[in-house]
Amino acid sequence: xxxxxxxxxxxxxxxxxxxxxxxxxxxxxxxxxxxxxxxxxxxxxxxxxxxxxxxxxxxxxxxxxxxxxxxxxxxxxxxxxxxxxxxxxxxxxxxxxxxxxxxxxxxxxxxxxxxxxxxxxxxxxxxxxxxxxxxxxxxxxxxxxxxxxxxxxxxxxxxxxxxxxxxxxxxxxxxxxxxxxxxxxxxxxxxxxxxxxxxxxxxxxxxxxxxxxxxxxxxxxxxxxxxxxxxxxxxxxxxxxxxxxxxxxxxxxxxxxxxxxxxxxxxxxxxxxxxxxxxxxxxxxxxxxxxxxxxxxxxxxxxxxxx
Numbered sequence: 001x002x003x004x005x006x007x008x009x010x011x012x013x014x015x016x017x018x019x020x021x022x023x024x025x026x027x028x029x030x031x032x033x034x035x036x037x038x039x040x041x042x043x044x045x046x047x048x049x050x051x052x053x054x055x056x057x058x059x060x061x062x063x064x065x066x067x068x069x070x071x072x073x074x075x076x077x078x079x080x081x082x083x084x085x086x087x088x089x090x091x092x093x094x095x096x097x098x099x100x101x102x103x104x105x106x107x108x109x110x111x112x113x114x115x116x117x118x119x120x121x122x123x124x125x126x127x128x129x130x131x132x133x134x135x136x137x138x139x140x141x142x143x144x145x146x147x148x149x150x151x152x153x154x155x156x157x158x159x160x161x162x163x164x165x166x167x168x169x170x171x172x173x174x175x176x177x178x179x180x181x182x183x184x185x186x187x188x189x190x191x192x193x194x195x196x197x198x199x200x201x202x203x204x205x206x207x208x209x210x211x212x213x214x215x216x217x218x219x220x221x222x223x224x225x226x227x228x229x230x231x232x233x234x235x236x237x238x239x240x241x242x243x244x245x246x247x248x249x250x251x252x253x254x255x256x257x258x259x260x261x262x263x264x265x266x267x268x269x270x271x272x273x274x275x276x277x278x279x280x281x282x283x284x285x286x287x288x289x290x291x292x293x294x295x296x297x298x299x300x301x302x303x304x305x306x307x
Contacts, residue, residue: 020089041103
């Protein structure tokens with residue numbers, strides 16, 4: 001059984017190449033896999049390993065300047081959800097593309113999972129899902145608005161085009177683990193929205209703490225590792241990953257005529273060219289050959305940005 005730790009923390013970080021090298025060395029030494037992103041604004045990532053190994057990496061991160069009080073969320077996976085370890089330097093640990101957004105300056109009101117249902121069911125509250133469209137497609141909160149954004153960078157433009165719909169409303173927002181809402185709530189406050197709220201700990205904390213019979217969540221939550229999705233209690237969900245488009249699909253979707261392993265699914269069959277499909281078939285052939293040789297192949301790439 002592997003321990004999976006999803007983490008982020010906004011704090012000023014300097015000497016990034018040094019921090020990158022030390023983190024990479026520690027993770028490799030402890031056989032930890034996953035992805036960590038470092039930027040001047042903080043750290044973000046999801047990692048997996050043994051209990052002892054994860055404790056070692058968490059202790060190191062907590063020792064970094066400004067990180068003593070950072071929090072993380074844990075779950076488990078029966079199989080190693082990542083094939084390798086990556087520590088990358090980025091301009092932003094979650095890309096919004098708004099240089100004036102600063103979660104260290106001000107964010108919306110945190111709402112605990114226990115208080116979330118009452119908030120989003122109030123008549124004067126609008127609930128907005130800040131995740132990408134492929135994430136929303138497999139699960140969201142009852143009554144939540146889907147901005148249908150392909151990336152988080154599109155959220156400011158969506159808000160500008162739709163803000164008049166929410167006049168005199170309180171705004172509640174949520175995401176997978178909370179990181180996007182740190183930026184989106186700061187952005188809305190900067191746009192003059194007075195009452196902005198976000199789910200503390202994100203969907204993952206809600207699914208961990210709120211019993212299914214009391215839940216306002218429908219479906220599964222997309223996660224950025226080889227499990228693909230989780231359900232209430234953070235149990236591994238039913239979804240798999242289409243390795244052509246990296247969208248979430250159900251086992252029964254593999255029976256649809258559009259599905260070809262590693263090449264296409266119903267989500268992407270019409271979006272890729274014949275040339276793309278030839279390339280995907282060759283990639284799948286190499287994966288199959290690696291499996292025949294008993295070599296480990298990449299189960300799923302990490303999309304750490306949405307942790």
